[in-house]
Amino acid sequence: MAQATQVTDHGGGVHSIRVPIPDNPLGHTLIHLLDTDAGPVLIDTGWDDPTSWAALTAGLTACGTTVTDLTGVLITHHHPDHHGLSAKVREASGAWIAMHEADAAVVRRTRENPPSRWYAYMGAKLAAAGAPEAHVAPLLAAAEAGRPRRLPGLDPALPDRTVTPGDLLDLPGRRLRAIWTPGHTPGHLCLHLEEAHPAGLPGNGRLFSGDHVLPGITPHIGLYEDPAVEEGSTDPLGDYLDSLERVGRLAPAEVLPAHQHPFTDAPARVRELLEHHESRLTDLRALLATPLTPWQLAERMEWNRPWADIPYGSRNIAVSEAEAHLRRLVKLGRAETVAGSDPVTYVATS
Template identity: 45%
Template sequence: MEITGTAQHEAWQARALPPVEQLRPDLWAVPVPIPHNPLRYVTVHVFALDGGGLGLLDAGWGSDDSWAALTGGLAAIGAGVHDVRGVLVTHLHFDHLGLAARLREATGAWVAMHPADASSVGRISAAGAAAFVASEVEFLVGLGADREDAVSDVGPPDRLESFTRMAVADRLLEDGEQADFPGWRMRAVHTPGHTPGHLCFAEERTRLFFSGDHVLPRISPNVSTTFAGSADPLGDYLASLAAVRELDPAEVLPAHEWRFRGLDSRVDALTAHHELRLTELLAAVRADPGSTPWQLAAHLTWSRPWDEYERRMRIFAVTETDAHLRVLASRGLVVGSGGPVPTWTLAVR
């Protein structure tokens, strides 16, 4: 894998925000910070459109600081929010969709997503924060959490209120459809896994591949089960990796970290990473049969000691463990006990 986003990479190593970059005469990368998050920023890609105006790929985290960074980035390229005509959203997470509603209100721009993620956003918005919290707590209890731990990790409804007010897409993009970016040939590539409706975009004129969170150069994106999501998100993700491996783009432009070349080698590394995780989890099931996903997560290797995990970090770890268990089950290697809180043991072979 070859690093092509050298300024982004250098900024990452310096723990700084990278600069606004002009990548082509008609394309820019604008970093928008993510508060209190190790990913630090999301890259909003800005496209000059034939006939005037701009198109954005992703919008940024929904906060005043992120809005200031986005508007400042547009000013740095000689433009403004009033120039935005439309926003393509790779997926429903708040660092990608959070500012879309504010952009639409300020400019009248359309917002486009895959139907699967658009449906999820609509469902969460209609249910409200209290119902969202209650559903997530019950889901974690079903993975083996003590109710008190689940309530503490999910947090109160007011902490998640902003997540229930995200923009509901007014345009839908299915796999293979062209986005409405005049002068560009942005083909939507449905890559479920990180979310059910995650979209990458293959620009067919320049051979640029905008990978969103699907393929990142340094880390594997979180692939987790959720209370209303796919039955096998990791299986979906591995299939989506295989589906993009042979695209052979000129450059990969992810939403985080830095640009690179060598999509095939990065896909191979991500696939190998998950196979290693599956092997480690299988060994944990063998050592502690009859364990829940909550219990098994504590036996896996994470970026820091398990007793330091809490709140969203612990939720992501446990739900990622559950996603890996489902793949092991689909391969006939483990079986769940059934019941309200399934436990897992090795399959009899």
């Protein structure tokens, strides 16, 4: 029998399974199991790692089913702590895999391109953002060396189906509607279970929120451009803020996120997140009183630890988040690029 903390029965044919993320401060992903008249369906699968697979299969057993019984997998977004085990689940069960087309496109591009192309692209992007040569050098060296493909997220499962936002999903006996919530990824989905809450909580059903709305942390919002996307064409932070307001209007009775724990009063949490990002944009605009590159802005932003203590890979994520905020400030007319700067610098508008 699995440990009591691994599996939670949320009532009404919904369970969650804690699947660990190796060497990650988040600790685990909450994988949700939804009973349907056609058989059980997973919402996300967890990280592709033997320990994670063991936790998932043990959790399914604790829920009274097995991986071979699964009929489908709904993916909130393509990140490896959500989509990583999808291929193993499908191989073991024959289950279909579904996600939003925008994230399915990311999966296809990832599979079609060698890792060396992504290392070279990231190196070029970081150099353009003002990263020091010493930081960019390992990425360029990896591109030259040709790293092996077997890295998390570099060989994700191709989905069998794409999900159309706004549609009720074809899950017999359930009313589960897809809500497109771009921001964390271009194709992030929340899934709205339009059924009365089993404990009678007031509100509109339950929301599987993925990483879009979490009870105590904010998801990473960075630029999701890649070599196949026109530079400067996306505004992920703007997408995220719009998506937050959409979720707030749903007013679900309970939110079942992919990390941390379930919570109620989604509109209040949405207001907190909107206020957080508005405050952060205001603070960053103040930092841009003098011109800064994205790297210099990231160095000065508030993180959960001093910049000197942020690991190499996390610095890349931080710069991507700084760029997303800069993109939003520029689109709002609150900042602009400095003509002729190389690497490009940004300054607050007067």
